[in-house]
Amino acid sequence: MDDLVEIWEIPVAEEKCMLAGWHQWADAGAVSSGLLQYLIHHVGARKIGQIKPDGFYLFQIPGTRQFLRPEIKLEEGYRKKLKTSQNEFFYRDDRRKGLIVFLGDEPHLDAERYADAFLDAAQVLGVKRVAALGGVYSEVPYDKDREVTCIYSLPRMKDELSKYAVKFSDYEGGVSIGTYIADRAERRGIEYAVFYASVPAYDFQQLATAIQGVGVETDFKAWYDLMRRLNHLFGLNVDLAELEKQSAELSAAMDARLDELESQTPQVREYMEKVTASFEERPFMPLDVWERELGDLLE
Numbered sequence: 001m002d003d004l005v006e007i008w009e010i011p012v013a014e015e016k017c018m019l020a021g022w023h024q025w026a027d028a029g030a031v032s033s034g035l036l037q038y039l040i041h042h043v044g045a046r047k048i049g050q051i052k053p054d055g056f057y058l059f060q061i062p063g064t065r066q067f068l069r070p071e072i073k074l075e076e077g078y079r080k081k082l083k084t085s086q087n088e089f090f091y092r093d094d095r096r097k098g099l100i101v102f103l104g105d106e107p108h109l110d111a112e113r114y115a116d117a118f119l120d121a122a123q124v125l126g127v128k129r130v131a132a133l134g135g136v137y138s139e140v141p142y143d144k145d146r147e148v149t150c151i152y153s154l155p156r157m158k159d160e161l162s163k164y165a166v167k168f169s170d171y172e173g174g175v176s177i178g179t180y181i182a183d184r185a186e187r188r189g190i191e192y193a194v195f196y197a198s199v200p201a202y203d204f205q206q207l208a209t210a211i212q213g214v215g216v217e218t219d220f221k222a223w224y225d226l227m228r229r230l231n232h233l234f235g236l237n238v239d240l241a242e243l244e245k246q247s248a249e250l251s252a253a254m255d256a257r258l259d260e261l262e263s264q265t266p267q268v269r270e271y272m273e274k275v276t277a278s279f280e281e282r283p284f285m286p287l288d289v290w291e292r293e294l295g296d297l298l299e
Contacts, residue, residue, distance in 0.1 A: 004117045007049035007124055011091045013098025017234045018122055020132040024106035026176040029199035029219025031135030035226065036103045043238060045090035045101050049125075051117050053085040056107035068108070089121060097235050100125055106177045114177070115184040122190065129191040131230060132178035135222060137201035137215055141276045142254040145283045146197045146225045153185040153192040161193060164229045165284035169196070195229065197222035200254075202275070204261065204268060214257065220246035225284065232286050 021027075021036035039045070058068045073081040087104035102121075107114040122130055140147055150166035152158060158168070178194045185192035199222055201215035216222075224243040231238055262268045 004052045004054060004113070005049065005121045005124070006052065007089070007121060009048040009091070010125060011048065011093075011098045011100065013094055014096050016098035016100060016125060016127050017236075018100040018102060018125070018127045018130045019230065020102040020104075020118075020130060020178065021134075022104050022106045022177055024134070024176055024178070025174075026134035026136055026178065026196065028135035028137040028201070029197065029216050029222050031197050031199065031219060031222050031226065032133050032178070033103065034218055035133060035223045036101055038223070039227075039238070040090050040101050040103065042242070043092040043099065043101075045092045045099070047088055048091045048100075049089040049121060051087035051104065051114070051121065053087065053105075055110055056114050057085045057105070058108045087118075089125070097237070099234070099236055099238075100127060111177065111180055112184070115181045118181060119184055119188055119190060123188070129234070130185070130193070131233070132181065132192070132194045133226060134176060134178050134194060134196040135199045135219065136196055138198035139202060139275055140198045140200050141272070141279050141281075142200040142216065142221070143251050144276070144279060144281045146199070146219070146222045147279075147282065148225065148229065148284075149196040149198070151179055151182055151194040151196075153182045153190060157191060157193060163286075164233065165282040166195070166229075167282070195226055197226055202271070204265070204271065214261070216250065216254070220250045223247075229284055 019036065019039065021032040023033045027033050060068055070085075071083040072079060073083075085105040088102070090101045090103070092099040092101070102118070104118075136149075138147070145165075148164075148166045149169045149171075150161050150164070151169050152161055162168075182192050182194060197219065199216050199219045201213065203213045205213065220243055224240060224247040227238060227240055227243060230236060231240065258268055258272065
């Protein structure tokens, strides 16, 4: 194992899986960072390891005024705290289904070494499967189930993943760290999938220049829709009641915001109707849920 990886506890569980997210480019709706941070606190996971930040991060971008430096807190000249990039592993106790949560900062440099360190840790921890999460802004309805795009490392995974109401990606372009790791995972024969949720964002400037775009900064609906899939895929049994409530509140808040904009620009609702009309909703309903409801109906 690369000396970049520090693991001070190997969880004991019959089966272990990992959910991974990053403060990264593909983090619309805080799907990749916020959901994982929420999950760590929600399930009471404790820190069990980390990837050292050595060599992965720029101090600043040369030739620009964009600074990426660590942050320091001083008191009368003495360093009280230095905040650097973090890449940490957390664990929720469960003898049967062990859940490991990874939350990191997307690297700026040496992605190959970073990806290998991440996968080294997964193998040392005895993880059977890894699911990485991301969010991308898209013109999709805020009051419908989020579209979820899927990427996978091994061809044999496709049939199973197709049951989770996902769209398999045909994307070409710049890669995020989550998708980059899928390539390295395939070389090692590791089951690794990435789930990207489409987060609502609307450009109303075409209707009126005075109206700025509207986007969902923290997409609880995307969090909820992803966790429903992951709960079923991994058998996690994470309580989603709070996320379901926050999802409904988000929809109500968006309703109110659009009503406010509609009073200024009557074309807003027409715009939203076109967005909805062009959207194909893929609700996730597990087969075993259908079977249970059918059984209740027959009884």
